[in-house]
Amino acid sequence: MPEFRVDQAPSNDAGGGWILVNARILVGLIGAIACFSWLFVMLGTSIFIPFADLEGVATGAAHLSFLAGCCTALLACWKFSDWFSSHRVAQVCCAAVFTFVGCAGLSFYELAASWYGAFGFALGCGFSLVYTLYGEYICLFFKTDVKPYIVGIFAASVLMCTGILFAGPDTSFVFAIIFPAIAIVAYIVAMALLRIDKAEAVKAKVSDKRSQVVWRSYLATATSGMALGFALGCILSTQSAQSGVFVLIEVALLVTCIGLLIDSLHKNVANETATMRLFLPFSAVVVFPLLFVQEEIRFVFAVLLLCGAIFPTTCSLSAICRHVVLCDLSAIRAFSFGRLISFGGVALGMVISFAGFSESAVEQFGSTATTLSVILFMALVIFSASFVMTEDNYPDKSRFKQAEAKANAGEEEPVLVAGPGTPIRRIASEQGEQSEAEGGDETRLTRPGIFYLKCEAVAERYDLSNRQKEVLVMLAKGRNAEYITEKLVISSHTAKAHIYNIYQKTGVHSRQELMNLVEETEVDVSNSD
16 A cells, blocks of 8 residues: 655745745645635635626625535534545545536526525535645645745735636636636645545544644634624625725735735744734724715725734634644544634624625615624624633643643543653653553663753754654664554554654655764753753
8 A cells, every 4th residue: 555655844944945845745735725716716706606796695695605515514524524534535526526516507697596505505515625625735744834834825815816806707707617626636636646545534532632722712713704704795795896996905915915924934923812812802993984984985994804804814724723733633623623613703794794784785774784783793703802812712832731731640631642842851751651661671761861862952953743753762763663653553654654754854864864863963961961
C-alpha cells in the first residue's frame, strides 16, 4: 500500500517564506483559493443565480437555501466524521454530483422560487463537502503556521471575485462556475499526488476528549458569522451584482485582507481574542446609523461591517485549524463543527437582514422592518459581548498548561498528552517512567543530560511538534520505525510520516545524518540541571 506523504510547508520564520510551498501542495492551495472564491461569489453576489432578477424572492431563497445546504453537509460531516475520514474519495465524488446538479439547475430560465431554493441547497451541500476536505488539507500541510495562508487565500479569492465582476452580466455565470470546477479537480489531483486518501484520522471519541474549545469560542464564531451575514444581506437587498458599488466592496475587502496578511506575517496584533473584543462594540457602532441614514448610502455602513467581520472570521478559521494540529484532533470532525457554527451565524444574520432591508419587507412594513432588524441584531451582539469579552475564548498555551498540570496531578483521562512547548527532557522522562513500569529498557531516559538538551535545542530550532520531539529522541538514539511504532502505539504509516516530517524540517536525509545533527549541536551545559 502506498504511504501517505506529508510535504511540510515551511514555517513563517523569515516573515515572507510562507509562500514557498512544495509544488504538489501548491495544487491544493490553488484549489482552496477557488473554493473560497466560490463561497464569496455565492454569498456576496447573485452571479450564481443569473435569472433571479426576474423574481426578487428567488434571490433570497437561493442564498438561504445555499446556507441550509452548507449547514446540512457540515452537520453530516461532523456526525459521521469517522466514515468521511476513511472515504475521502466518496466524499469528493458526492461533492461533484451535488455541485453539478446545483449549477445546472440555477442556470435554467424563469424557475419558481422553490426550485431556486432546491438547486441552491444542492450547491451548498456540494460546497461544504469540498470545503471540509480543504479544511483538513490546510491542517495537514500548513500545521500551526496557518494564519498567513488563510488570510492569503482570502485575499487571492477576493481578487478572483473582483475579476468576475468585470466579466459582464451575460458571461459572469459561466466564469463563476469555473471556481467549483477548479476546487474539485484540484483536490482530486492533490489527493492523487499526496495520497491524502491514505491519511489516518483520529477517531471521533478520541478527538472530542482532546478538544479544548469552549462554548464561548463557538459563541464568538457564531456572532462574527452573524455580522458577516447581516452585512451581506443588506448589500444583496439594496445593490445590483453588476453595479460599481460591488467593485468598491471588493476593493475594500482586498485592502482589508492585505492588511491582515501583513499583520500576520509580522506582529500578529490582530489575534483571535483582540479582534473579538474590538469587533463586537465596533459592529454595534457601525450598524446603529442604519436607522437614520438615507437608503442610498446604507451600503457604506454594510461594507464597514463586512470588512470588520473579516478580522474575527479569518482568526476563528485559523484558530480551529491550529487547534486541530496542537491537540491532534480529527480534522474533518473539528473543522466541520466549527464551520457549522459559523455558517449558522451567517444564516441567522442574513435572515435578520433580509427581514429588514429586502424590497418586499419594506413595502409591507415600511421603515419599521428596518428598525426592528437593526435593534434585534444589536441586541444579539450585546448579548454575545457579555459572555465573549469576559476572558480569552480560544485555546492558547495557558490552557494547554492547565491541561498538562491536570495530567501531572494524576487526573483520569487528561485532555492533552502534552502541551505545546513541553521540554523534551520532560517528554523523555515520562517515556522512561512508563517504560520502567513496564519493565522495558528505556529507564535511562529518566536521567536528563546533555543528550536531551541537544535534542531539545534541535526541536526548538526546527519547530518540531511534541510528537515529533518524542520521535526525534528515539531516532537520535538509533531506533527504527518499527521500534517507534511499538513504543508510541501508533501505526507504521503514522510513524513514517513523523519521521519524514522531521527529515523535511531539519533538512537531513537519513537517521545517521539526524544523529550527527544532534551530536554536533552545541548547548549550554549549565541548563542541564
